[in-house]
Amino acid sequence: MKIQTIILMCLLTAIYPASAEDDKRPNIVIIVARELSRKDLSCYGGAHASPSIDRLAKQGVRYETAWGMLDAKLSRRTLLTGRYPCHDAATPLFPILLEKAGYRVTTSANDPAKSLSFIEQFKEDSPFLLLHLDDTEDLDVDRLVGKLVTSIDGKRLKDNTVIVVTSDHGGGDSKADIGAHIPFIVRAPFLTKGDRVSKDVIDLSDLFPTVLSLAGIDVPGDLKLDGRTMIPSLRGSDDPFEKRNWIYSEVGDFRMVRDWHHLVDTEGNFHDVENDPLQEKKVSPLDKQAPGRRKRLQMILDRFSD
């Protein structure tokens, strides 16, 4: 399936009839920066100043452990369909589902002006979804985020608008934890008072169910999803049964899964990525917990083998 075609479709059919006046469903803004690495953002300890994104993180939740796929295209596909690429399943895209449900939807492929004017011209007749796919240089996206946030807040939409800033790929070519890591920041004032760094593990497949539940849309009955809604995590829920306990990434035939501590891949690697993020060491045979952790992750990884 060609992602771009579908996105184009969305662009052409952007205007939908208004819903009821007292529609309290939140607005959703998703900014997916192309190849934006955590190393680029100062809130992740990166080298570059990213004041706008940092401020957003301060007002929301910043995820320490978020994975995309090991390839930007695959990441976007996962994001839009809620399914891992390996399934190769035909699934609806969430912007379309939202549109059907009465959302005003705009998808902007690297067109900051369009995105900004969409916000500026927004009238509060129905909630909106803005999906902005950014393709600029690193620091431009920070500026864009700053402008979008200023505009949203200026229109007093802050309290009812969810803003997600993430990336489709951030780690070069390595088939490892660092290759899958992406920044992931969410501001949602009605879910969290913010200023939190979450250690919950998430991946891009979680965005689809999250958006659906924010919009109050039931997942279609025949639709299988890989991710889970992040709303409990955003609320700061303690309960692991409401959250992910592993995340997944792939490229080509290569697959890997991890949890809070360890990583297992289809090439037989097993690492304690919490203490060895660059996967340089073997796990010590004295680590009594490791074999159990490995078997569990292997069990999950095996679900994705052909």
Next chain:
Amino acid sequence: MNYPKFLQASLLVISATRGVAEIKLKPFLQTYCIQCHGTDKQKGDRRFDLLSDDPENFDEAETLQEILDQLNLGEMPPEEKKQPKGEELKAIIAQLTESLQHARQAARENSGNAVLRRLNRSEYRNTIRDLFSLNMVDFDPTVTFPPDDAVEGFDNVGEGLVTSDYLLQNYLKAARKIADKAIRPGPRPKKIHLIAKGEEIGGTMRGFRPEVARMTIKLRQPLNLSQLRKRGVPADGEYVIRVKALAHQRKSRYKDEDLRYNSDESMRLSISIDSRELGATAHRTIGEFEIPDDEIIEIEHRVWLDQGFNFNLHWANGPNGSFKRIMRKVLPKYTDDAIYPLRNPPEMYIGSGPELHVYELEIEGPFYDEWPPPGFARYFPDPPKKPDVSYLNASLTRLAAGAFRRPVDSAELQPYLTLAGRHFEEKQDFWAAAKYGMRAILTSPNFIYLAEAGTKELSQHELATRLSYFLWSSMPDAELLAAPLDEPATLRKQVERMLQDPKSAAFVENFAGQWLGLRKLGEMPPDPEKNRSYYVDNLESAMREETHRLFQYILDGDRSILEFVNADYTFVNAALAGHYGIPNVGSDEFQKISLKPDHHRGGLLGHGSILTTTSNGIETQPVIRGVWILENLFGTPPPPPPPDVEPIEPDTRGLNTMRDLMEKHRDNPTCFECHRRIDPLGLAMENFDHVGVWRDRYSKKSLIDPSGEMADGTRIGGADGIRKYLLGRPDQFSRCLTEKLFVYALGRRLSFTDREDTDRIVEGMPKLNFGLRELIHQIVASETFQRK
């Protein structure tokens, strides 16, 4: 047979029949006794053919007293043997009574042996507590002392309180520890105030919500303050511990049986203390608190902590077992993402089940009501900047008067003062010298021994001391030492005061505990596998508590001692009531409840403590129970089995019941001699199992038959039969308890010279409604108690 009335009658007989029906003791013994207690046989280890018929011989008098008692009780000669005629019996009883009375008179005039006995372990401890006003909860200088042997069932009887080289070594060590503790010069120790919040709190798993420290299982995940972990608190004193806690998800997705947990109970947080230096022996729970669901509660607990002690928080009723077990075995039942039976990441569980959350943990202290501590200032008041020898001497003199429980004269104290003075001169360290002198005083025989020297009359101080060790197991206080105890009204007032003082708990603990053998509870604990509730519900301490409460209740209300035999009430908590099959006791608190006859529980015979102590943890031991009843309720202990008789290894094949087994005793006449008295009592108690649960049958097939016949021919049916039997002979139980109290009060065996006071007291008991408090007043007022 009503014993004292009979005795009274026989005394009257003396004056009426004197000279008329006088008969000789020897021929009487020859006719009725020698057959079994002579050259050929010495049943019960008794032999009378060598008696010289001279009651003024002290040793023989004891034997004659025993013969008299047996005749009075009608226990001897045994039913099936030749019986003396009524007249003959009266005459011999009268004669024996009179000659023993003479003998007593003579013995009293000639004796005057100083009673010398040392403090036993608990008396030593209590005395140190009171001498220095020390908090002894976690300070026990006697911990290495050898246990004291009991004589006549009590460990304060001089005869058993031997002294060994090992004990002397321990006295020296203890004195050193005490001196270090008691002498506290210098300024008030600095306060500490430590606070930890959420994941700063020691012992919690980190990396979750930082504002919360969590406990997920019972007891085994203690939370604490990491700053105290190495060294504990810096000084002895009172500390305040504050905790902010919340019960999280008491009910959760997990089934109780998976977590081995009871979600119907409110969560309880307990605080324990321990010391790295002292190890496991110092571990103790100091408080337990109910934590409400989903609401932060603030707990404040004041506690005395000795230097080096630390404290821990626990979830007292959390899931049983290890956290590992939950991760490996429980979690996989609830999610496909967990693998069985391996270690899954704790992140998969934390937050999903019941948890006890702690938000804040704080300790502040030490606090002192007074500084310097009163137990120090008492002997070392207002120490000068540069204390000198005269201050040292004055201080040690004050201490010696306290430690020796009487005024001291300077001559007898000189050696101690010289010793300390020399130490001061050599080392030039005043407080080291003071400690040195204190150690000398605390190892002096004047301190360690309760010496009563000189005349037969006790001095005021000696009487105060005797009284104090009777009712407090400790030294007399200033008021008691100063009181004119020779005035009966004053004496009575002091006894009342002493019984109202919390220190009298030692009397209940030590007297009742030993009279009834409660201290042995727990020596043969039931099998943990088959008696889970015994351990889970802490029944052992509940049982002990029940008996203590009964004693305290009878004592406080001056209630009839016959309520020990039968009472229509008892004291239980929910667990013990459940154990007894008594419904509708909901609270964990102990409470007084009314008993119905079908509860079978009235009086000591229904107490779990006693029924468990007299069993071996697996099954009942009717012989032990029978002996227990004879010894502690009837006051007629059977002699120990003759040394040359091997215990029967009964052939148990084909035998169904305990009764069948006991019938074996009949086969051997030597055994049967005593067992005819023991076994019926023991078998009557068979409706109570080895932990005191009521039962009607051993198994489906075999019903329990608790009926039997006492040695005097009375039929008894079960425990109620024993109760009835005893209530029909109130004087026998009065005598038993009076004698026990006397032994305990005097710290020595009773001799036949004490008999008059005992008889008089027993005789007066009905008029006093058998009140226990009155009984104590009677004992204290008796000549036996007030003389040596």
